[in-house]
Amino acid sequence: MELLLVLLNDAFFSAIPAVGFAMLFNVPRRFLVFCAIAGSIGHCARTIMMRGGLPIEWSTFAAAAIIGVITIAFAKRHLAPPLLYAVAAIIPMIPGSYAYNTVIAIVQLTASQSLQPELLNSAVTNGLKTIFILGALSVGLAMPALVYYRTRPII
Amino acid sequence: MYADTQNDITRQVVRAAQLLLAYGAESDLVEELSQRLGRALGLASVELSISANALVMTSLVHGRCVTTTRRIREHGINMAVVCELQRICLLAEKGLYGPNEVRKRLARIHPRTYPRWALIPTIALSCASFCHLSGGDLFACLITFLASSVGMYVRLLLAARHFNVLINFAVTAFVTTLIAQLGYFQPITETPRLAMAAAVLMLVPGFPMINAISDMVKGHLNVGISRWGQATLMTVSSVIGMTIAMQLGGLL
Incomplete structure (x- = not known):
């Protein structure tokens, strides 16, 4: 029951950024709802996997691959390129606070007179998390094309 | 195919590729769509070389090559344009669109943004x-x-x-x-x-x-x-x- 509430919360609040960013990318209006669906499913899948004990990088990778599969199904139905849905759908999983912490630590390191270990620690750990989550997102999204649609076009 | 027709079709295809790149499609999609569009309109082969801000395309029919270069300026991301170009390619591939229809529909594309x-x-x-x-x-x-x-x-x-x-x-x-x-x-x-x-x-x-x-x-x-x-x-x-x-x- 508690898990269900968490998932509903996740689904709702990740559908909003998916639609918002889809509008920023000028996705046609009739496709906006599919961006929202893909975004919610991806974020919920990641939450479930992280609760199951998987590290955030691997769960992000798997969730991005799931989004890739779903958006290819949408693309086949509407005859539109899959990235049209997919990029907006992965936006809720962008590692925003990790990136923010990295940047702030680096700026503080620049301003300080001597090398402070806790700032360096924060910069490196948050920075590595940011880079690997971003890589997992984009490579995960490309997975269906790399594994299954090797020699033929998707649409 | 006459040389004039080849020139005209090459122009349509390179226009499509230019629009795709300018409005933020990935290179693989650009290459695939322009090759499919070219073949659907009757070209024997289409080869593309894409760089950061320019595009070189060669079309081949009956041993005659036409090579053309286009400069690409970034226009921001507009998925509606990319979607429209994908439609045009599919319609041409199904044989519903010939060069004239493709030209008309390409001329009608203008990027609409949300208010x-x-x-x-x-x-x-x-x-x-x-x-x-x-x-x-x-x-x-x-x-x-x-x-x-x-x-x-x-x-x-x-x-x-x-x-x-x-x-x-x-x-x-x-x-x-x-x-x-x-x-x-x-x-x-x-x-x-x-x-x-x-x-x-x-x-x-x-x-x-x-x-x-x-x-x-x-x-x-x-x-x-x-x-x-x-x-x-x-x-x-x-x-x-x-x-x-x-x-x-x-x-x-």
Whole structure:
């Protein structure tokens, strides 16, 4: 029951950024709802996997691959390129606070007179998390094309 | 096929490829769509060489080659145009469209964008949702909403005045961070840090980054690296804007 509430919360609040960013990318209006669906499913899948004990990088990778599969199904139905849905759908999983912490630590390191270990620690750990989550997102999204649609076009 | 016809078809195909690249399609899609469109319209083969800001295309019919180059200027991301071009390619492939119909439909493409009054509230709501998802409380979300709606307004204003995208991002990040600092000065929220982190998330260069990795993975290394560089520069310039704002607020 508690898990269900968490998932509903996740689904709702990740559908909003998916639609918002889809509008920023000028996705046609009739496709906006599919961006929202893909975004919610991806974020919920990641939450479930992280609760199951998987590290955030691997769960992000798997969730991005799931989004890739779903958006290819949408693309086949509407005859539109899959990235049209997919990029907006992965936006809720962008590692925003990790990136923010990295940047702030680096700026503080620049301003300080001597090398402070806790700032360096924060910069490196948050920075590595940011880079690997971003890589997992984009490579995960490309997975269906790399594994299954090797020699033929998707649409 | 006459030489004139080949020239004309080559022009249509290279126009389609130019539009696809200018409005933010990945290189693999550009190559695939223009080759399919060319073959559907009767060319024997179409070869493309894509670089960061130009496009060279050669079409071959009956041993006669036509090579043409197009300069590409970035127009921002517009998926509606990419979607329309994909439609044209599929219709030509099914034999429903010939060169004349393709020319007419290509001439009719103009990039439509969402109006400002719709874009600003949705982006602000998106940033507020980011704040909520990362664990911010209600007032942090409200501060995020306020800051990012003002920031989005500035961003659209500067974009409409054709400022360089890097300047645009720096100024937008500055304004957004300046307003998002509110939580540090008024004790209304427990999580002022999350509000600041979420408000600038609207500047994440999502499309350039995904396109960059996707290009590099699929073998278009030079285009991928240039897009990666663009995304990095955009991030760095928003960091500069944030830093100046935080130093003004005395947080650094």
